[in-house]
């Protein structure tokens with residue numbers, strides 16, 4: 001089997017002027033659209049110190065939309081992959097990576113990954129170029145599993161479990177508390193720029209969540225790179241009575257040493273991070289710094305399944321579990337979770353609010369949890385396909 005074409009699309013409403021509409025969102029390859037709590041509510045973030053960007057992350061995020069890759073083959077099979085920051089990642093695939101894919105066998109996934117990584121080294125290593133490689137890698141794995149006529153988790157050596165528990169991210173715990181999730185991860189609204197009053201409001205939110213969820217559910221805190229070492233240690237002390245399972249991404253991703261410090265100082269909660277880390281080289285730095293008890297690579301960003309497996313193998317040698325960022329929102333990641341003994345649970349979120357089911361306008365077959373659990377995904381490959389009217393939401397890049 002040979003790859004015959006690399007189709008690259010950015011999501012957005014088709015405009016008259018042929019310029020893709022950037023969709024504001026806080027990242028995540030999942031379906032965030034204008035109006036999502038993810039982009040439109042107060043969530044502490046690296047820009048919170050600038051008053052004009054405090055209220056919503058959509059005031060500063062850019063290069064939005066999703067990149068969708070379709071690898072076509074001479075056998076008629078099509079592999080589908082995806083990443084975020086579509087306006088930045090899609091041209092990398094179309095203008096550069098596609099040259100090394102057309103005419104190649106998708107089964108040589110290790111070779112293709114290595115080639116894509118090395119040809120992007122002059123401008124790559126982290127961020128958009130690795131996200132672009134991730135989308136291609138996921139499409140390759142989808143193709144390999146489709147060619148073997150089996151679900152992707154089987155191609156990856158699984159399943160190692162029949163069901164995967166999900167936790168829910170967001171602050172609508174009053175609405176989601178009875179839906180069977182193992183716990184709720186709160187998006188912390190405030191950081192150091194909001195002073196002690198913000199700290200007190202953060203603690204009140206955690207207290208309300210613990211009260212609503214009862215003693216047996218887990219409560220986690222997501223801090224989106226917004227805090228610092230001192231603030232994290234003080235917050236950990238203040239929320240300790242509410243039994244917080246983990247404090248996530250509280251420092252900027254480059255503060256490896258800081259993560260090592262908070263991981264040593266904070267004993268009442270686990271420290272989790274890695275959502276904005278890339279490749280085994282980045283995760284090696286986190287492991288070397290003993291930066292976290294839980295690592296959270298995003299399979300659609302960190303280098304795809306090929307790299308996520310290596311990251312998980314490295315973490316497993318230190319007995320550190322991997323809980324992929326947005327793993328229950330990304331079909332490829334969910335298959336990997338089912339196949340990897342070191343991935344114990346999946347993140348889920350109601351992207352458009354807890355009253356609405358997630359609706360992907362482009363891809364059909366994206367799994368949803370039932371009573372807080374994911375069951376083994378159905379279908380061959382990653383189990384997804386383009387919806388019949390997907391074209392209305394996709395802008396194809398020209399060669």
Ligand SMILES: [Mg+2]
Pocket residue numbers: 222223224248249275325
């Ligand atoms: Mg997070």
